[in-house]
Amino acid sequence: MASMTRGRVKNAAIAPTPVQALYYEQRATAGLILTEGTWISRQAIGYAYVPGIFTQEQIEGWQLVTNAVHGQGGHIFLQLGHAGSLSHPEFLDGDVPVAPSAVNPNFTAFLPSGPQPTVVPRELTPAEIRAIVRDYRTAAQNAKTAGFDGVELHAQHPSLIAQFLSDTLNQRTDAYGGSTANKARFLFEILDALIEVWGSQRVSLRLNPFLNYSGSTTAPEPTLPTYRYVVEKLNAYHLAFLHLMDRREPDLAEEAYAQRRVFETFRPLYNGLLMANGGLSQDKANALLRSGLADLVSFGVPYIANPDLVERIAHHRPLAQADPATFFVGDDEGYIDYPALNPLPAST
DSSP states (O other), X not given: OOOOOOOOOOSTTOOOOHHHXXXXXXXXXXXXXXXXXEESSGGGOOBTTOOBSSSHHHHHHHHHHHHHHHHTTOOEEEEEEOOGGGOOGGGTTTOOOEESSXXXXXXXXXXTTEEEEOOOOEEOOXXXXXXXXXXXXXXXHHHHHTTOSEEEEEOSTTXXXXXXXXXXXXXXXXXXXXXXXXXXXXXXXXXXXXXXXXOGGGEEEEEOTTSOSXXXXXXXXXXXXXXXXXXXXXXXXXXXXXXXXOOOOTTSOGGGGGGOHHHHHHGGGOOSOEEEESSOOHHHHHHHHHHTSOSEEOOSHHHHHOTTHHHHHHTTOOOOOOOGGGSSSOSSTTTTOOOOSSOOOOOO
């Protein structure tokens, strides 16, 4: 089950509740659950009603989730994220968001008060960058305390890490900008910190190399050399898996799906386990696996309306369709009210 923002943690502490525990418990038959992206610090917040992992109350809330999933025999990784320039002063007590450079990404920030345009962020100092790396390490330790089985590093757009990898948003000339190696330095310093806590086999990384970095442009920027460098260097890290997200092209023919460029581009570069994600159906997923372009696949939207997706696929049962209007907003409706064909037993 792929990481999906659902926007349902509506308490001031942004701490998971028994409702989140039930949501994940309902989907515990997934081979592995990757949680919604979770803020590593107060400064990292960039989307309304998304949980954190930087306070004791949040740790205890996530313990409800891990206990529920483990009680059903499931496994669960916590995805760790920082919004960077995609945040907004409303989240930060009036402070401006931080970023590699003072460049407005020209996206929309989703606030409790409603959508607002992003603002020009403040450029991080080298000391502040090192402090954020420490925040990631602390968040990884908090995830271990909360009972997770591992962590996934959210490095896809629109994360702070992806902003450092961007030629558009990273205009630094110090050790964290300019050259390809320098732009990737922040990512690898964070990975090193996570591995100190978990070991490499309990850490995964999620990337989406072909998405845009600035809302003011329609074409992807030329970042392929940077991502090639990242993926090749990852071979020395022996991660649990590399999680690649392709652009969603729903009109692409089934037989052509295995030729989509993100997997063709990066599969030859990466020696470890590669997990594919991006609008997958059962047939598309099987095509990728048969082709050798992926070793594992993850499903996102199908898990929203099908908590028992594994069983439905295994027994060729029809899939329920999720309501897009409740993907990111709402209460229990569209969140924990999709029934399984064979409901799980109640937790003890």
